[in-house]
Every structure is written in C-alpha cells, then in structure tokens.
Amino acid sequence: MIEFLMxxxxxxxxxxxxxxxKKKPGDTVKRGDIIAEVETQKGLxxxxxxxxxxxxxxxxxxxxxxxxxxxxxxxxxxxxASEPEEEEKIPEKKPVxxxxxxxRILEPISLEKTEEIHTKASPFAKxxxxxxxxxxxxxxGTGPEGAITKEDVEKTLAQRDITEKEKTQEVAVAPEKxxxxxxxxxxxxxxxxxxxxxxxxHYYLGKRIDMTNALTWLKExxxxxxxxxxxxxxxxxxxxxxxxxxxxxxxxxxxDDGLQQKKDINIGxxxxxxxxxxxxxxxxxxxxxxxxxxxEALNDIIPRARALKLRSSELSDSTVTITNxxxxxxDTIFGVIYPPQVAIxxxxxxxxxxxxxxxxxxxxxxxxxxxxxxxRATDGLTGSGFLVSLNKYLQNPESL
Amino acid sequence: MNEQEIKKTIxxxxxxxxxxxxxSELKADENIRETLAIDSFDTLQFIVALNxxxxxxxxxxxxxxxxTLEALVSYISRKKK
Numbered sequence: 001m002i003e004f005l006m007x008x009x010x011x012x013x014x015x016x017x018x019x020x021x022k023k024k025p026g027d028t029v030k031r032g033d034i035i036a037e038v039e040t041q042k043g044l045x046x047x048x049x050x051x052x053x054x055x056x057x058x059x060x061x062x063x064x065x066x067x068x069x070x071x072x073x074x075x076x077x078x079x080x081a082s083e084p085e086e087e088e089k090i091p092e093k094k095p096v097x098x099x100x101x102x103x104r105i106l107e108p109i110s111l112e113k114t115e116e117i118h119t120k121a122s123p124f125a126k127x128x129x130x131x132x133x134x135x136x137x138x139x140x141g142t143g144p145e146g147a148i149t150k151e152d153v154e155k156t157l158a159q160r161d162i163t164e165k166e167k168t169q170e171v172a173v174a175p176e177k178x179x180x181x182x183x184x185x186x187x188x189x190x191x192x193x194x195x196x197x198x199x200x201x202h203y204y205l206g207k208r209i210d211m212t213n214a215l216t217w218l219k220e221x222x223x224x225x226x227x228x229x230x231x232x233x234x235x236x237x238x239x240x241x242x243x244x245x246x247x248x249x250x251x252x253x254x255x256d257d258g259l260q261q262k263k264d265i266n267i268g269x270x271x272x273x274x275x276x277x278x279x280x281x282x283x284x285x286x287x288x289x290x291x292x293x294x295x296e297a298l299n300d301i302i303p304r305a306r307a308l309k310l311r312s313s314e315l316s317d318s319t320v321t322i323t324n325x326x327x328x329x330x331d332t333i334f335g336v337i338y339p340p341q342v343a344i345x346x347x348x349x350x351x352x353x354x355x356x357x358x359x360x361x362x363x364x365x366x367x368x369x370x371x372x373x374x375x376r377a378t379d380g381l382t383g384s385g386f387l388v389s390l391n392k393y394l395q396n397p398e399s400l
Numbered sequence: 401m402n403e404q405e406i407k408k409t410i411x412x413x414x415x416x417x418x419x420x421x422x423x424s425e426l427k428a429d430e431n432i433r434e435t436l437a438i439d440s441f442d443t444l445q446f447i448v449a450l451n452x453x454x455x456x457x458x459x460x461x462x463x464x465x466x467x468t469l470e471a472l473v474s475y476i477s478r479k480k481k
Contacts, residue, residue: 222460227451230460232440274420274437302441326439 002051003071009040009315010280011339012191016040017065018072027055029075034311036072041188042279042315043181043308053077121148128153137257181308185277196336200255201375204334207387209394210357211350211365217397234324235294237347237367238267239400240393241322242286248386250378251371252319254340259377268318268338269298271305280338281305282318291400325349332368342374343383345390401454406476410469413449417442428470456480 006016016038023035035049056074060066121129121136125148129136139156141148214236222230242265245252253261265287268280281301286294304310321344323335328349335344348368355364369390373383393400414423418436426435433443447458456479458466466472 219460227444227448227457230444232444234440272439274418298441303445326441328434 001056002053002075002077004035004049004051004073004075006038006066006068006070006072007047007312007316008068009042009045009312010188010192011195012188013040013042013068015065015067016045018060018062019044020062021058022046023049023055023073025055025057028078029053029055032313038312041184043310045310045312045315047312049075051075051077121153122150125150125153128157182273182275182277185273185275185279189277192338193336196339200337200339202337202372203375203380203383204370204372205380205383205387206332206368206370207391208353208355209367209369209391210355211367211394214394214397215350215365229292231291231295232298233350234326234347235291235298236394236397236400237324238269238283238286238294238322239289239291240390241320241345242267242289243393243400244386244389245320246287247389248382250382251343251373251386253342253377254319255342255374255377256340259342262319264317264319266317266319268321268341269301270321270323271302273306279305279308279310279315280318280321281310281314282316284313284317320345322347332370334370335372337372337374342377344372346370346372401477401480403473403477406454406473406480407469409453410450410472410476413446413453414438416449417446426469429468431467432469432472433467450476454480 006018009016017040018036019039020037021035022037023029023033029035029049030052031048031050033049034046035055036047038045038047053075056076058073060070060072066072121139121141122143126136128134128150129139129148134153134156136148136153139148139152140146142152143149211233215233218231218233218236225231245265249261250259252265253259264285266282266284267286268282270278270280272278281304283289283294283297283301286297289297301310301314318338318341320341321335321338323333323344324347325333326349330348331351332348333346335346337344346369348370350365350367352363353366355362355366357364369387371383371387373380411423414421414432414436418438421436423436426432432438438446443463447463451457454476456476458475458479462475466475
C-alpha cells in the first residue's frame, strides 16, 4: 500500500483542508489524475496523484483540515504490489517533495545520509523530536561528540511551548477576523519570503540586454498572425531562460542540505493578483516547449492563477522562478528566491536606451536582466555565464 | 453601432479583465492601461475580446493609437464603418 499524503505546495504551506474527494475506494488512478480538491492559502487546488493503482481507503473525511504530510488515502499500487512496503512509503513522506517522480528512488538514500552526518542523537531524543515534529538539525547537541540528548530536545520543546503560548495570547488580544483570500495569499507570500531571506544568502548579478533583434523578429512574426495567435515579448524571455538553464543546470535545482539538480526545467512564473499578492504557477518542461506552446501555457495558467484555480503540480513543481515587471514599469527588479529553489531571474521593463556597440552609439530597445542566486548552491561565475548565455539566445530569436 | 454602444462593449470587456475597477468612470483622455492597472497579458486578452465581440482586427502597430477611451472609441468607429 502506498500512503497518499497531503502534499506541500510550496515552502509556505503548513496545512490544507480537504474539500472534496474526486475518487472513491476501488477507483483506478494513474499519474496526473485529480484525486481531490484541497483548500489552501492559494485557493482551491486540484491535487494530482503520482502513482498508479487502485484506491484502497480514504483516510480523511471531506472538510477536515490536516497538516502537510498527513496520509489522506491508501493506494494499492498496480503491478508492483510485491515490493517491500517501507520503500514505497519513505519517498512519499518527504515533506517538500518538489518532484515526487523520477528522483524518487534516489532521494531516500541521500536523506538518510544527511541525517546521519548532521544530527547525532540518542534514540529517545529522536523519538521525542519525531513525536513533537521538531527538526533535529536545528538543535545544538550537548551530549558526547555533540550528540543531541533527550534533555536537549525537551529544552527546545519547552521553549517552543512558551513561544506558542505567547502567540495564542496575541491572537486573544486581537481576535482573528475571517481571512479574505487576499489576506491568506499575503500570509503565504510573507512566510515564503521570510524563510528565503532568513535562510538563503543571495548574490545578485545584472546585465543589460539589447532586445531590438528580438522585438523586430516578434513584430514580423505577429504581423502574420491573427490577434489570438500573437506572442508577447515575455514568451521569448521565458524560452531563452529555459534554453540557458540547459547550459547551467546548477541554477535549475533545489537546495536541501546540498545542491540537487532537477531534470525538468519547470519555470515558475510570477503572476500578480489584482487584489494584491502574487502566485507562482509552473510552466512545465519549458525547455521542451516552442514559443507557441509557451504562449499557450501562459494563456492557460495566468487566468487560472488569477482565479486561484491551479493544480497541485503547478504550485509545487517549479525548479526556478521568473519575475517580469512588464512594460511601463520599473527598469530593474531584484528577486527574492522561492525556497527551496536556488535562483530567480528578474526582467525589468523594456525601454529605449542609448546603447554603445562597435564604437557607435545608437538607441536600442533594451532590458535589464538580473539573477539572484543562492550562494550556498552556486557562485557568481555560474550566474554570470547564465546571463551571457541568455543574451546569446535573445540576439538570435529565430533559434528559440 | 453608435458611440454609446461601442463604449458599453468596451466597459463590459474591461470589467471582465479588471473586475475590481469601474471602467465606466474612465475619463476620455485617461490612459486606460495605467488607470485600470492592466498588464500586457491582459491587454492582449482585451484586444482578443474586442476582436471576438466586434470583429475588428487591431494590428500590433496600432496599439499606440488606442491608449485612451476617446482614441479607442474613435478607432473602433472608423474600423466599423
């Protein structure tokens, strides 16, 4: 049996409310099927299943709010029923599974290793920590060779209880109003960005890129198209980013006690909501899509993102983020990385600027592109190489 | 189609894109995109919707000619003739 768990749809999600089951015991499911609808801070999300099999049991009733990682249902895997149960369960339990697909078999091994290296703890300490959901890696051990003892965990637990009590008191003073969607989105953004600024040592690079060739090419292409088929400049920016990432795979990765490159290039695209706040749906496998398919993807996800009607994979699969100011806005944007990703690419608005080239000064359409990188994962040299590559692709739009 | 009807259609389509705004309060010479805070993606959706509703095709080089309500209404009236 595979336990199907409440997925984490981003570093900022702690719990979700199961609104409706879309499958019942006995139903056959395959990868990508919608199994349930879950209410999160980011709206009503369709949750996809990543296994093939038959639904055994639904463990959580509709209407229940449960933390990320809670078993929601049991699935009888098709064809691989004889495999040991433990191996099936471990990967599903990883809370921040960004892509619980191909990497699945490898991850449990690396997970166990990290735990051994970083957190020496007595079995009793481990048990208390597990039961109280305390992250052992955050505790400084006072036992032999820095091992974490039962007392260390209990001390942390006591401190947490005090903090939680204080929080409750604050709430009691200012009673919580029924949260609007805008407020819950704000809370989600606040949580993710605070975590990012707290944990990720950002480095920033910028490059001014001449967009004249790209825009001329686009104008020509669009003049032959109907209104519906026209492309926006941002499509070229997304495609060029995806192409460059194939050359710099260290930027298409997550940081989880080490750099883990991701096979697919799933670009999270920042969409601003009119009511305030942002939501970042993924454009899956952007490097394999042509410009038309990327435009199609935008036409699909932007309206759904604004209506807060996304699928779980669109909220959890991004491997890198693009933030784009759009025309008429600020010249430059320095992004804040969305954890556990390691890079965010920022595009300012395209404007006419004096541009020196081959000893001549001319007026060209240009854009200021920035990269914020996680300095634990990569260095400026990688980031710089990426921006140079991005420039190369944007000078040859027909190759995109 | 008279000017009032054109305006009514424009307001309806803008309201669909920017539901939190009141397009009918737009002044004749105000920049539509700036006033209603519409980005380039939604602008394209608006132009697609105008195409579907009114059957007019606005080429890209004309985007600069339809920035204000006044300009857009007269542009559409000319095209509809």
